[in-house]
Structures are given as structure tokens and as C-alpha cells.
Amino acid sequence: MIMGYSNSSLVAYTLLSPNHSGLRTERIDRISPHCVVGQCTAEGLGDWFHKSSTKASSNYGIDKNGRIGLYVEEKNRSWCTSSNANDQRAVTIECASDKAEPYVMHQVVYERLVDLCEDICRRNGKKKLLWFGDKNKSLNYQPKADEMLITVHRWFANKSCPGDWLYARLGDLAAKVTSRLGSGNVEVIPSGMQAGEFQGLTEEQVLAKVGPLFTADQKKSGILASVSMAQFILESGYGKSELALGANNCFGMKKSLSGNTWSGSVWDGVSIYKKKTQEQKADGSYVTVTAEFRKYPNVDDSIADHSAYLLGAKNGEKFRYDGLKGCSDYKKAVQIIKDGGYATSLTYVEKLYSIIEKWKLTQYDVTAETSDVIKYYRVRKNWGDVASQLGAYSVFDNAKAMADKHPGYKIYDWNGKQMYPEVMLETAGGMSNVDCPFTVKVSVPDLNIRKGAGTDTAKTGKFTGVGVFTIVEVKNGKDAAKGWGKLKSGAGWINLDFGKRE
Incomplete structure (x- = not known):
């Protein structure tokens, strides 16, 4: 079989790796994007793949600045997805990312990925890039001559790759590339954490996937994670958000607990989802209303949007949910939301309580350091x-x-x-890591902050000034009988001999 291949003109750096299987045995009809698990440069990634001991490679790589590297020519099969069958058909792309889940990528990396996928499709005669978000459907699908299919590493090995951040955007990637190629609509599951991702998982495994996304957002929003998550599970008629789809799927629901279903719902354009729903009046009767909901592109956006709405909604000059910001009691937060007119159902509060308690959703709360913190x-x-x-x-x-x-x-x-188990790391002066964090009061205005624990480490050139400071770590070090304390701010270390434990 004679097949013609070319390489992308977008390449800024080339270092060909010896780690490949030679000429492909199949035509290219797949693209497999990956996460590097590191904010690498094109040169650094090339050096890694150039080592025979690495025993891995990819056709392309996109570094943290959006520069594209070529490591295995498209004519050759790279060693990238733990699957010979996939690598024979796929152009593989490693993308610079953070080192921990959800493996976030810089926006320039994602934008360059769109450019590269478009280029790959054009040169290989493809007019559509498909993303089904379902392993079985994808691997059993035979792309037409003008179609390219997205596949991912996690389908072939026990890995997170390409990470939940990029996985949540593969629907968007397919849509953007297909639009650029001039084709019409293409079948994709809405981007975001897909319902298919939850199939076969236990509730605990599902929560392990979605929980960190909620937790990360709560640090920014101040809204309890447990309340946000429970609302999306309860009111999964909130558009075709992936969290709603996932909630129905992973919690074994045919419909949401509030009774909302997908039937009869229609899209109006691309951003608004209209549906009829039953609202309960004070006398217990119901009235049918037509509501509009946002279409969320992914889980992260839906959380951020929802939290921002709850914190910022106003009635005139007053906040609609006054008292919610900084609230650390889920029962109090739910009542504030209900009293603010968020829902008219007479059983709304009890249902949210039930969901939060049944699934132990408070484990995802990020609480502020206030007197009313729920201490778990x-x-x-x-x-x-x-x-x-x-x-x-x-x-x-x-x-x-x-x-x-x-x-x-x-x-x-x-x-x-x-x-x-108890940690026994006592310093010479009696303070220990097991006590951390704790506060110390500094009464001298010129206490040096050092880069390490001891007077034998460099000064940072800054002073604490008079005040109370939080210590997050304690170490023994030169010229400090009580030890050295690491400041919570990250500014450096101070001599605890000059601080009084609060």
C-alpha cells in the first residue's frame, strides 16, 4: 500500500526521535492529543524523546509557549498511546501541561492545538474532526474518507491522559476545527467532563473525579462546594451541562430528583436552553413556566458561572443572597439561597440537605478561617x-x-x-511541625526573613515588622533555640526566638 505523507509547516523546532516503528501500516484517520505532565519547551521535550531509553515519542509536541516541535514524521508510527492499532492510524500530539490533575494547559497551547489539528486534517484530506466522547463508539467507528476521529490515551491504558482539563475541551476542539475546514455541524457530545466518563464507576469514584474541580473553584468563589454540587445534581435540567449529564448518569438517575428530564427540551441558538418546568407556589400548587438556562461548555465553567451568579445577584442595590459569601455552614447557605427566591419548591431545602448528606458532599468544602467553620x-x-x-x-x-x-x-x-498517626518532629525549643499551623507575635520591627532555616542561609532583604504571623513549618537551624518557622505567605523563614506563641 503506497500512501503519501507530509509534515506540518507550523513546526518551529525539529529533533527526530529514534523511538518509532517505521512506516505506518494504516492511513491516518485519527488524532490523539496528550498531556506532557510538565510545562516543557519544544527543545526539552525533543531531548527527552531523543533518548532511546525513554522508549516513547510523539509525532508532534506543543510547548508551554505554543511552539510546535516535530519528533516523529507523520509517515512513521510513534510510540505514544500504549496501542499499536491506534498509533498506526493516529497523529499523536504531546501538549505542555501542569504536573497534576486536571493537567491545565496554557491558553496559547490549546489555541495552537486547534491550529495544528486543522493543518493535519487539511493535509490528509479531511473535512471533519469528530469527537464522540465514548470509547466503545469511537473505537468501533470507521471514519469516512473525509473524516478524522479524536482518540485519547486513557482508553488504552490506566492513565488520566490527556487530563480532565483538555478532555473537557475536546468537543470544542472538534467543533472549532470542523468549522475552520468549512464543514457543517458535526456530531459531538458537548465539551466538558462527559457522561461516558462516569459509566461503570462507583459513586465514590465519580466524586473523586468531579470533587477536585469543585474544590478548586470554591477557593475562588467562597460558595460551599457541597451546596453547588447538590444544586447541579438536584436540578440537572440546567441545560445540557456535563455536570448535569454526569449527575444523572453516575448517581443512577433516569431524571433529576426534582423531576426534570430531557424530553421536550429544545435549543435556541447555541447558548440558551429553554425548557418547561413546574414551579411550586406557597399554597402547594404548581404552575408551569418556561425557563432559560445557559449551556455550559464544561464543568469548570458551569461551576464558576453558577458561583459568580450566586455571589453577585442583586435585587436593586442589595445582594439577593446576602450572607452567602464566606458562609461555611451548608444548611445556612441552602436556606439563604432558598430565602433569596432561588427556588419555589417547598421541599427544596430538605432535598438539598438529603443529597449533601447522602453523598457526603461536605468533603469537598473549602472553608474560610472563621469562627463558624465546620470542623471536619x-x-x-x-x-x-x-x-x-x-x-x-x-x-x-x-x-x-x-x-x-x-x-x-x-x-x-x-x-x-x-x-x-501523631507526628513527632520536636525542635530544640519545643515547637514542632505537629503544632503547625500556629501564630507567633513579633514585637521587633526589623526581624530578618531568610531564605532558609538558619543564620547560615541568605537574607531575603525583607523584614516582618511588628505583627502576628502564621507559621506553617518548623525546622532546627543555626542560632535559634526555638527553631525556625516558615511564614505562611511564602516570604521565607524567621527566627522563632523573637516570636511569642499566640
Whole structure:
């Protein structure tokens, strides 16, 4: 079989890797984008693939600045997706990303990915780029002569690649490229975390996927994650948002708990979803109204949009949900939302409570440091590993019982301090990491901040001034009897001999 191949003219750097299988045995009809798991340069990625010991490669790479590298010519099969069958048919593209899930990419990387996919499609005679968001449908589909299909690494190996950030945008990628190629509408599942992603998973596994997305947004919005998540599960008629689709799918619902279904719903343009819904009046009767909802492109946007709405909605000059910002009690937050006129159902509050408590959604709350913080003990492998969390408990003994059943798990309090097993890291002066975080009062105006723990480390050139400071880590070091404390601000380390424990 004789096939003609070319390489992209968008390439800014070339270093061909020895890691490939030679000429393809199949025609190109797939594109497989990946996440590098690092904000790399085109040269750095090329050097990595150039090592025979790496035993991996890709046809192209897009670095953190949007520069495109060529590492395996399109005529050759790269070693990229853990599948010979896929790599024989796919042009593989590694994209610079953060090192942790959801593996966020710089916007310039995503924009360049759109450009490169368009170029690949044009040179290979394709007029459509397809994204089905479903492994079985995709792998059993035979693209037509003018079609290109998106496939992903996670379908062939136990990996997250291309990461939830890019996976959430593959529908958008397909639509943008197809539009540029001049074709009409193409069948894609709306971008975002797809319903197909949840099939066959337990509720705990689903929450591990969507929870970190909520948690990250709550740090910005101040809205309780548990309340936001429960609202989307309850009111999954909120457009064809991926979270709503996922909620129906992963929680085993044929329709939302509020009774909303997809039937009879129609799209009006591309951004507004109109549907008829039943609103309950104060006397208990119902009235049918037509409501308009936003179409969310992905889970992240739906959370951000919803949170921004709740925090910013006004009636005249007054905030509609006054008191919600900074609220750390999910029951109080739900009542504020209900009282603000968000929902007219007489059972709305009770239903949200039920969902939050049934699925233990408070484990995703990010609470502010206020006097009314709900103090939960969280059982995790480590504080930063949110996905490993087994539960959040208001009673320490209950958390301990769970941790004891799972070797390797620890208990952290609401500030992230490890409570069990006890950490014994005492410094010479009696202060320890097990006490962190704690505050110290500094009464001298010119206390040096250093880059490390000890007078043998460099000064930063800055001083604390007089005030109270939070210490997040303690170490022994030169010329400090009480040890050295790391400032929460990240500015550096201070001598705890000059601070009084608050």
C-alpha cells in the first residue's frame, strides 16, 4: 500500500526521535492529543524523546509557549498511546501541561492545538474532526474518507491522559476545527467532563473525579462546594451541562430528583436552553413556566458561572443572597439561597440537605478561617491528595476508626494539620511541625526573613515588622533555640526566638 505523507509547516523546532516503528501500516484517520505532565519547551521535550531509553515519542509536541516541535514524521508510527492499532492510524500530539490533575494547559497551547489539528486534517484530506466522547463508539467507528476521529490515551491504558482539563475541551476542539475546514455541524457530545466518563464507576469514584474541580473553584468563589454540587445534581435540567449529564448518569438517575428530564427540551441558538418546568407556589400548587438556562461548555465553567451568579445577584442595590459569601455552614447557605427566591419548591431545602448528606458532599468544602467553620477531620493518604479521601468526620474517633481500617491513611484537621498517626518532629525549643499551623507575635520591627532555616542561609532583604504571623513549618537551624518557622505567605523563614506563641 503506497500512501503519501507530509509534515506540518507550523513546526518551529525539529529533533527526530529514534523511538518509532517505521512506516505506518494504516492511513491516518485519527488524532490523539496528550498531556506532557510538565510545562516543557519544544527543545526539552525533543531531548527527552531523543533518548532511546525513554522508549516513547510523539509525532508532534506543543510547548508551554505554543511552539510546535516535530519528533516523529507523520509517515512513521510513534510510540505514544500504549496501542499499536491506534498509533498506526493516529497523529499523536504531546501538549505542555501542569504536573497534576486536571493537567491545565496554557491558553496559547490549546489555541495552537486547534491550529495544528486543522493543518493535519487539511493535509490528509479531511473535512471533519469528530469527537464522540465514548470509547466503545469511537473505537468501533470507521471514519469516512473525509473524516478524522479524536482518540485519547486513557482508553488504552490506566492513565488520566490527556487530563480532565483538555478532555473537557475536546468537543470544542472538534467543533472549532470542523468549522475552520468549512464543514457543517458535526456530531459531538458537548465539551466538558462527559457522561461516558462516569459509566461503570462507583459513586465514590465519580466524586473523586468531579470533587477536585469543585474544590478548586470554591477557593475562588467562597460558595460551599457541597451546596453547588447538590444544586447541579438536584436540578440537572440546567441545560445540557456535563455536570448535569454526569449527575444523572453516575448517581443512577433516569431524571433529576426534582423531576426534570430531557424530553421536550429544545435549543435556541447555541447558548440558551429553554425548557418547561413546574414551579411550586406557597399554597402547594404548581404552575408551569418556561425557563432559560445557559449551556455550559464544561464543568469548570458551569461551576464558576453558577458561583459568580450566586455571589453577585442583586435585587436593586442589595445582594439577593446576602450572607452567602464566606458562609461555611451548608444548611445556612441552602436556606439563604432558598430565602433569596432561588427556588419555589417547598421541599427544596430538605432535598438539598438529603443529597449533601447522602453523598457526603461536605468533603469537598473549602472553608474560610472563621469562627463558624465546620470542623471536619478528613481521612486521606496525604493532605494534598483530595481524590484519596475516604470521608470527612466531625467526630475524631469516627475518623480514627476509618483510618485504622485502611493502612497508610492519615487524619487531617480542617487546617490540614496531621492529627493521626501523631507526628513527632520536636525542635530544640519545643515547637514542632505537629503544632503547625500556629501564630507567633513579633514585637521587633526589623526581624530578618531568610531564605532558609538558619543564620547560615541568605537574607531575603525583607523584614516582618511588628505583627502576628502564621507559621506553617518548623525546622532546627543555626542560632535559634526555638527553631525556625516558615511564614505562611511564602516570604521565607524567621527566627522563632523573637516570636511569642499566640
